[in-house]
Amino acid sequence: MFALVDVNNMYVSCERVFRPALNGRPVVVLSNNDGACIARSNEAKDLGVRMAQPWFEVRHLERTAGLVALSANFELYGDMSSRMMSLAAEFAPRQEIYSIDECFLDFEGVPGERSAIGRELRRKVLQWTGLPTSVGFGATKTLAKLANHVAKTAERKPGHYPPELRALAQRLAQVCDFGRLTAGELEAVMQATEVGDVWGIGRKTSARLNEGGIRTVLDLVRADVATLRRQFSVVVEKTIRELRGTPCMDVNDAPEANQQIMCSRSFGAPVTELSDLIEVMSQFASQVARRLREQGSVAGAVHVFISTSPYRRNDRQHAPSATLPLPQPSADTRVLISAAVRALRSIYRPGFNYAKAGAMLVDLHAQAPGPEPGQGSQATLDLFEPDPQPQAPLRGRAGERTDLMSALDTLNERFGRGAVAVASATRRAGPSAHVSRQERRSPRYTTRLEEIAKARAA
Ligand SMILES: [Mg+2]
CATH class of the missing domain: 1.10.150.20 (5' to 3' exonuclease, C-terminal subdomain)
Known part of the structure; x- marks a missing residue:
């Protein structure tokens, strides 16, 4: 028996945890550069805001219906995600993270009344993180997904x-x-x-x-x-x-989950060394990058996670994750590997037996239209240029980069996946001169000390 645990309106719910005044109001979260609505509260759905609808089409609702729009804050969502995931993992021996806000739990052999366990799980996640979830149980994953859909629909639209x-x-x-x-x-x-x-x-x-x-x-x-x-x-x-x-x-x-591409794996034997994890994470990032290009998208952020095994009861447990927003949305393997490895370095701790790892691309959008991707008015993050020079002509470089990536895909298609790979793209990218527009982004309450939520006496 499987359970599918899913956060209701994840991104909006994360925002509401820290701004309770948003409860009951129509709220949308906007994609990179504040272009389109990628998350909607139930109230915004009721106003007729569609998934991925361009912001300019619904902007008038700010005035007429009190719609609140926020820039995506993937660092916050990723951190809230890992808190929710680690709580959910306590309820069953096997967890499979499916997307940033969904996981399957395998309840095979777990004693007790499942509905009661599901309600306890829901209550605990709500109390500890502030995130509302829905839980569906079914004999197969497809049935668990469907049960989850029913749990949501029955609550929202009886x-x-x-x-x-x-x-x-x-x-x-x-x-x-x-x-x-x-x-x-x-x-x-x-x-x-x-x-x-x-x-x-x-x-x-x-x-x-x-x-x-x-x-x-x-x-x-x-x-x-x-x-x-x-x-x-x-x-x-x-x-x-x-x-x-x-x-x-x-x-x-x-x-594949909507709006994200993920690759994860459990290891045959525990992995403790950072260098081994970097290699695995680089492979994951290459794979998700290829799938990203296949669907003609770019990603705005990279989410990575590693975890020890709850089966190895004598091991100390550690299951961190991190989300790194990219200065520029990208589908470049080197950029994505670099981001994944940087995120990995920030969460890795020596001395743990890691049993599982994964990389997930989030904040996906269609590759900007145009003759050559990457030729927009904005500079491209360049790993191999520590000091980006946005005033320098970018046309050639962006074009070459695209050619390189399609050559990479062609070679791997012909000679097998991984025939050609980025050896090690761990060199840090320099600070980008171009930071994407995020005028409405909330503070990164849980991951930046200087942005931590402040309590005020009433
Ligand atoms: Mg959800």
Whole structure:
């Protein structure tokens, strides 16, 4: 049995922890350079603000509806994430971090009533970090994801469910355990949930499924697997099997989380040396960088984590993480490795048996349009130039860089992943002359002493 723990409106919730006056108000968090809305409070969703909607399109709501917009503060979100993750990890022997605000917990063999455990987990995370979470339990990861979706929907929009399901929905709000439902109840909930809400069923696939008459999750569960495999892919087939309760989603074919790209691994043997971790982290960063370029995006921040194993009970435990915002969004392997390694150096402590590590790219956006990426008006962070000279012509350099990255991708495609790699990109980048626009960024309350929250007597 898996649980999926997910923070509600993560970025907005992190901001509200330190600014309770934002509770109940419509709030959005803006992407790098304050361009688009990448997180919305429920109130902002109710105003009709869409995910990734450009800020200029909704800016008028500041005046007319009291909308509050904040610049993304990934250093804060990353730190809050690691606090939430380490609390969640205490509740089950195995945790798999899936995104900055979601993790799977494997409840196999864990005694006790799961809904009660889920509520305790939720209560503890809320009390210790201030972050509201939803918890979904299911026999497979896809079902746990779906249960989590139901836990959220039942809390936020109880009216979404038909009258005969309202009492049930109330019971499933915040913490939803599919394992406790009768077959009839589970079918009713699946009937009331759109097929596009299933993990890994994207907008295009759900539109095609709708055309074929498959509108709800229940329709999909009852569909003919062989037909859908032919029409779609083996991923859709696996999804159906998972929805029927057969685990078949491997970590590697699990759908990528929205707005982030992650690579993580558990080690066969404990790793203690920084140099070994740097090598692993560099490989992770190269992999996520390649996937980033494949989807034509750039990343604004790099989040890394390392952790010891809770199984090794005699080991001292250490599970730190850090998020490093980039001065300029980038898809350059060297820039991303450098950032990941710098973040790693800041959290590594000697003397621990590390069992797991991961790198995650966050704050993703589409590569700026233009003839050559990187040729915008802003300078590109250059690792190999300790003192960036923004007045120098950048055209050639940015162009060469892009060529280099596509050459790297081509070689690795032809000769196998890792055939060509950045040997060691640990040299520190100099201070950038160009810091991205973040006019509305809140203080980094938890990671910078000079920005710590101040208590005032009333
Ligand atoms: Mg979330």
